[in-house]
Amino acid sequence: MTPPTVTLAKALNTALRHAMREDDRTLVLGEDVGTLGGVFRVTDGLTEEFGEERCFDTPLAESAIIGTAVGMAMYGYRPVVEMQFDAFAYPAFEQLVSHVAKFRSRTRGALPLPLTVRIPYGGGIGGVEHHSDSSEIYYMATPGLTVVTPATVADAYSLLRRSIASPDPVVFLEPKRLYWQKDEVALPVDTGPLGWAAIRRPGTDATLVTYGPTLPVALAAAEAAAEHGRSLEVVDLRTLSPFDEDTVAASVRRTGRAVVVHEAHGFAGPGAEIAARITERCFYHLEAPVRRVTGLDVPYPAPLLEGHYLPDVGRILDAVERLEWPATPRTSGAAA
Amino acid sequence: MTVLDAPAPHAAPRAPADARTALRLYRAMVVGRAFDRTATAFTRQGRLAVYPSSRGQEACQTGSVLALRPTDWIFPTYRESVALLTRGIPAEDVLTLFRGDRHCGYDPAAHRTAPQCTPLATQCLHAAGLADAARMRGDDVVALAYIGDGATSEGDFHEAVNYAAVRRAPVVFFVQNNQYAISVPIAKQTAARSLADKAPGYGATGVQVDGNDALAVHAAVTEAARRARAGAGPTLIEAMTYRLEAHTNADDDTRYRSADEVAAWSAKDPVARLERTLLDDGVLDAAAVAETAASADALTAALRRDFAEPPRRDPMEMLRHVYHQPPHHLREQAALLAGAADEADGADGDGAAAARGGEHR
Numbered sequence: 001m002t003p004p005t006v007t008l009a010k011a012l013n014t015a016l017r018h019a020m021r022e023d024d025r026t027l028v029l030g031e032d033v034g035t036l037g038g039v040f041r042v043t044d045g046l047t048e049e050f051g052e053e054r055c056f057d058t059p060l061a062e063s064a065i066i067g068t069a070v071g072m073a074m075y076g077y078r079p080v081v082e083m084q085f086d087a088f089a090y091p092a093f094e095q096l097v098s099h100v101a102k103f104r105s106r107t108r109g110a111l112p113l114p115l116t117v118r119i120p121y122g123g124g125i126g127g128v129e130h131h132s133d134s135s136e137i138y139y140m141a142t143p144g145l146t147v148v149t150p151a152t153v154a155d156a157y158s159l160l161r162r163s164i165a166s167p168d169p170v171v172f173l174e175p176k177r178l179y180w181q182k183d184e185v186a187l188p189v190d191t192g193p194l195g196w197a198a199i200r201r202p203g204t205d206a207t208l209v210t211y212g213p214t215l216p217v218a219l220a221a222a223e224a225a226a227e228h229g230r231s232l233e234v235v236d237l238r239t240l241s242p243f244d245e246d247t248v249a250a251s252v253r254r255t256g257r258a259v260v261v262h263e264a265h266g267f268a269g270p271g272a273e274i275a276a277r278i279t280e281r282c283f284y285h286l287e288a289p290v291r292r293v294t295g296l297d298v299p300y301p302a303p304l305l306e307g308h309y310l311p312d313v314g315r316i317l318d319a320v321e322r323l324e325w326p327a328t329p330r331t332s333g334a335a336a
Numbered sequence: 337m338t339v340l341d342a343p344a345p346h347a348a349p350r351a352p353a354d355a356r357t358a359l360r361l362y363r364a365m366v367v368g369r370a371f372d373r374t375a376t377a378f379t380r381q382g383r384l385a386v387y388p389s390s391r392g393q394e395a396c397q398t399g400s401v402l403a404l405r406p407t408d409w410i411f412p413t414y415r416e417s418v419a420l421l422t423r424g425i426p427a428e429d430v431l432t433l434f435r436g437d438r439h440c441g442y443d444p445a446a447h448r449t450a451p452q453c454t455p456l457a458t459q460c461l462h463a464a465g466l467a468d469a470a471r472m473r474g475d476d477v478v479a480l481a482y483i484g485d486g487a488t489s490e491g492d493f494h495e496a497v498n499y500a501a502v503r504r505a506p507v508v509f510f511v512q513n514n515q516y517a518i519s520v521p522i523a524k525q526t527a528a529r530s531l532a533d534k535a536p537g538y539g540a541t542g543v544q545v546d547g548n549d550a551l552a553v554h555a556a557v558t559e560a561a562r563r564a565r566a567g568a569g570p571t572l573i574e575a576m577t578y579r580l581e582a583h584t585n586a587d588d589d590t591r592y593r594s595a596d597e598v599a600a601w602s603a604k605d606p607v608a609r610l611e612r613t614l615l616d617d618g619v620l621d622a623a624a625v626a627e628t629a630a631s632a633d634a635l636t637a638a639l640r641r642d643f644a645e646p647p648r649r650d651p652m653e654m655l656r657h658v659y660h661q662p663p664h665h666l667r668e669q670a671a672l673l674a675g676a677a678d679e680a681d682g683a684d685g686d687g688a689a690a691a692r693g694g695e696h697r
Contacts, residue, residue: 064492071463071466111445
């Protein structure tokens with residue numbers, strides 16, 4: 001029997017539904033998450049099934065959403081909060097950094113905070129300004145937070161369940177442009193614990209390290225490269241912090257070359273940390289410096305310009321070609 | 337500068353507190369005053385990194401704590417040392433944050449007391465959320481958040497009062513208006529006639545009370561907690577008081593306020609005031625005053641003795657409570673701290689794998 005076709009947004013919705021059915025301590029709160037079902041419909045039908053005390057609309061105040069969830073978690077609930085868009089989460093940044101990330105440490109384990117902060121992030125959907133930021137580095141730079149981002153429908157379900165079940169606070173970043181991506185998946189599904197990367201495509205010549213919104217781009221680049229005789233391995237990090245060095249290092253040691261691909265800014269971005277760790281772990285295996293293909297170092301552009309901002313197949317293939325390949329004759333030229 | 341002589345616009349009715357409550361307040365204030373004096377002395381001896389004095393605000397802190405049940409939660413700031421002591425937290429643990437060996441010296445869950453909050457007003461949201469959670473669970477629990485006058489300018493204060501009012505969360509926002517946010521006077525903090533006036537805009541109850549009158553504070557918080565338990569939502573209490581010492585030992589308050597002003601407020605000292613009232617009422621006598629002073633001396637003597645011990649320092653503890661299970665990079669850093677780094681192959685950056693005890697190339 002063929003499994004049903006599910007969108008990534010529906011998989012997230014199902015994950016919330018299953019988590020709420022299994023544990024009545026699980027609460028969902030945020031702006032428009034009730035009657036409307038969230039602007040991306042990820043919380044669709046939850047108030048209907050679980051009532052207004054389990055899934056409810058808060059006043060329009062992001063710091064309040066996360067700050068009150070802290071109090072709820074202190075009292076034994078497992079809140080899942082929705083930030084409506086990436087850049088709308090910034091008013092809550094102090095709560096996340098000063099309190100959510102530090103509560104376990106400040107209280108020496110007496111008050112861990114099992115709360116999940118869902119943030120739709122990234123561009124590629126033609127959004128106007130403040131609706132397309134890649135904000136992951138801010139959370140990755142904060143000890144105490146676990147930062148997760150799914151790129152497949154199965155991972156969307158499984159990683160959200162794992163995040164809600166985590167005894168630690170999780171920033172769960174949902175790639176907006178993948179919400180409507182479909183796959184045949186029978187839910188529930190378990191794709192493994194947080195903290196582990198997945199090899200999405202095996203290869204032998206170079207490793208593309210990526211996550212979230214740019215996984216499909218990296219896979220398309222690997223497909224295109226294969227047509228030109230380059231075998232690229234694609235690693236999907238899935239959890240950005242803690243970072244799965246072992247899977248990445250093992251891949252790069254096999255291939256000897258690496259390109260980090262992400263939509264966030266390049267300067268002091270996630271790729272800087274990843275490239276540094278690859279260099280530390282794999283220096284004697286590397287045939288070339290680790291390269292990065294990232295969003296440009298500008299504020300996220302107006303929608304009609306985002307195609308120039310976002311990493312695409314061409315930029316990835318160009319970076320791959322700069323990985324100091326031996327000057328052996330090749331049957332066909334690589335795309336530039 | 338407002339010095340309250342007459343009842344304020346929204347003053348809580350002064351309840352005829354029973355003698356037992358009055359004596360508990362008196363004792364807590366005398367002990368709190370002695371504790372505060374000792375902590376201030378510790379800063380001069382270099383035993384504390386910093387200490388924000390509570391002197392002058394004892395009526396606010398003891399009056400509010402003793403109006404709550406042990407099952408209620410409090411959310412203190414850095415200035416609530418006397419409130420913590422009144423909650424039953426051991427004196428040495430109250431000072432742990434300021435000594436510098438740990439961020440929080442007590443078990444917050446055991447004492448139903450959140451860790452002392454340094455960012456301003458952020459804990460108002462935690463109190464609102466916890467109170468809302470208690471309401472949803474059907475528990476008869478109230479949360480009380482302490483803030484100062486300056487913190488009422490912060491966004492989180494407004495978000496918290498608004499949220500709590502909308503959700504009818506059983507929370508009390510207790511503002512100790514001690515007239516200065518470090519050096520900035522209340523007139524430069526707000527154009528509102530009173531801080532209590534802010535409450536009606538949110539649909540919350542606002543109460544202004546004489547914060548140097550422990551019995552009045554006790555009555556106001558008792559009433560606010562009663563209303564909260566009855567489902568009537570949050571109360572914002574503005575307690576008019578004065579910080580008799582500088583903001584902290586590192587602050588020079590002579591730069592922003594006059595000796596005359598401090599003297600005028602010293603004359604309204606809440607500890608002396610309650611003592612006078614209780615002596616006049618015959619609730620207290622000279623023997624009880626002496627006995628209370630002796631128990632305060634005993635507490636400070638014990639505190640000085642405990643502080644003679646060197647502070648606890650355990651570097652591994654930094655890494656122990658960041659996550660439920662330390663991720664590999666923290667295990668590596670734990671190995672570094674433990675001195676195991678020498679055994680790991682650090683030169684080529686592969687110490688990571690060695691510390692994990694697994695992978696080798």
